[in-house]
Amino acid sequence: TSGFLLSTALEFTSRILYVVRAINKNELSLNSVQRIIQYSTEVEVEEPHCDRKDPPAHWPDSGRIEFDNYSAKYAEDGEDVLHELSLSIKPSEKIGIVGPSGCGKSTLSLALLRFILTSNGSINIDGRALSDTNLDAIRSRLTLVPQDPTLFSGTLRSNLDPHGAQDDSVLWAALKRSGFARAGGDSGDEAAEVGLDSEVASGGSNFSQGQRQLVGLARALVRSSKVIIMDEATASLDDESDKLVQRVIREEFEGCTNLTVAHRLETVIDFDRILVLRAGRVVEFDTPLALLDKQDGTFREMVEATGNFDALRRAAGGGESGSGREQ
Numbered sequence: 313t314s315g316f317l318l319s320t321a322l323e324f325t326s327r328i329l330y331v332v333r334a335i336n337k338n339e340l341s342l343n344s345v346q347r348i349i350q351y352s353t354e355v356e357v358e359e360p361h362c363d364r365k366d367p368p369a370h371w372p373d374s375g376r377i378e379f380d381n382y383s384a385k386y387a388e389d390g391e392d393v394l395h396e397l398s399l400s401i402k403p404s405e406k407i408g409i410v411g412p413s414g415c416g417k418s419t420l421s422l423a424l425l426r427f428i429l430t431s432n433g434s435i436n437i438d439g440r441a442l443s444d445t446n447l448d449a450i451r452s453r454l455t456l457v458p459q460d461p462t463l464f465s466g467t468l469r470s471n472l473d474p475h476g477a478q479d480d481s482v483l484w485a486a487l488k489r490s491g492f493a494r495a496g497g498d499s500g501d502e503a504a505e506v507g508l509d510s511e512v513a514s515g516g517s518n519f520s521q522g523q524r525q526l527v528g529l530a531r532a533l534v535r536s537s538k539v540i541i542m543d544e545a546t547a548s549l550d551d552e553s554d555k556l557v558q559r560v561i562r563e564e565f566e567g568c569t570n571l572t573v574a575h576r577l578e579t580v581i582d583f584d585r586i587l588v589l590r591a592g593r594v595v596e597f598d599t600p601l602a603l604l605d606k607q608d609g610t611f612r613e614m615v616e617a618t619g620n621f622d623a624l625r626r627a628a629g630g631g632e633s634g635s636g637r638e639q
């Protein structure tokens with residue numbers, strides 16, 4: 313009986329491990345995974361390993377993203393949720409995605425990893441249509457850093473590199489570049505020594521959400537993804553962690569194309585361009601300053617509603633407030 317129990321327990325553990333690895337591989341938070349599992353029961357998703365072409369090893373090499381009249385939906389018989397998106401994102405551009413709740417921000421980030429169904433048009437990255445590209449390749453070459461990256465019980469090393477494919481020096485460099493090494497390994501009561509062997513509790517519960525995001529960024533650095541999609545944390549990060557996350561995006565991902573779903577306008581106010589969505593459509597797409605100075609603009613209204621217009625406009629690189637003036 314004990315032998316049977318042991319083998320059942322082992323089988324159970326190995327199944328759990330498989331799921332955890334799958335989650336980690338795709339850099340998705342449990343929330344996102346739950347949502348995707350939920351979608352996949354409701355949605356007629358594509359076969360995950362369907363016979364689409366493997367891209368060359370260096371793809372994507374510059375990170376140019378083109379949406380060409382792209383529409384998408386969650387279910388074959390459902391309504392489109394994203395409508396006729398046509399926009400071109402240049403290599404290394406930092407794009408903030410904003411808009412009211414339910415406008416399609418998260419759906420757009422899922423679309424880049426082909427988690428939803430294309431109903432019309434296409435998304436191309438460096439000239440390659442995602443619809444013609446092997447799904448595993450898409451999800452291993454583009455990185456989605458969710459609001460709260462999933463960490464699993466083990467060490468920082470195993471969380472950064474579950475397949476043990478990288479040298480410690482690469483992992484350590486990523487931890488330092490992400491700012492995690494400086495951010496400390498626990499709640500910061502005392503200067504904790506952080507190393508690759510630092511223990512990670514189940515769910516990363518011995519780290520703050522900000523620190524988990526930094527580990528998520530370190531994973532992206534280890535993978536040297538050219539395209540990084542971030543879902544900004546809605547919960548307020550402590551100031552220190554927030555600054556670190558922002559610094560990493562600006563400095564360490566300088567050569568990457570970055571799309572950030574932003575809940576707080578401060579996060580993206582100095583990005584290269586802002587994409588404003590409403591009801592799944594693009595309503596504005598321009599530099600923050602141009603949008604702030606656009607009479608009756610949607611982004612401008614959103615910024616005005618924060619009551620912090622002048623400070624945000626300054627942060628966007630603007631001088632005297634352009635309130636009330638058309639360019």
Ligand SMILES: Nc1ncnc2c1ncn2[C@@H]1O[C@H](COP(=O)(O)OP(=O)(O)OP(=O)(O)O)[C@@H](O)[C@H]1O
Nearest residue numbers: 350351386393411412413414415416417418419420
């Ligand atoms: N699994 C699903 N099946 C069908 N429709 C969905 C599903 N998930 C989201 N939607 C719909 O897609 C639209 C866009 O939702 P999405 O979550 O992308 O918006 P969002 O801008 O990210 O919202 P928030 O700021 O609240 O996170 C909404 O109308 C939503 O109801």
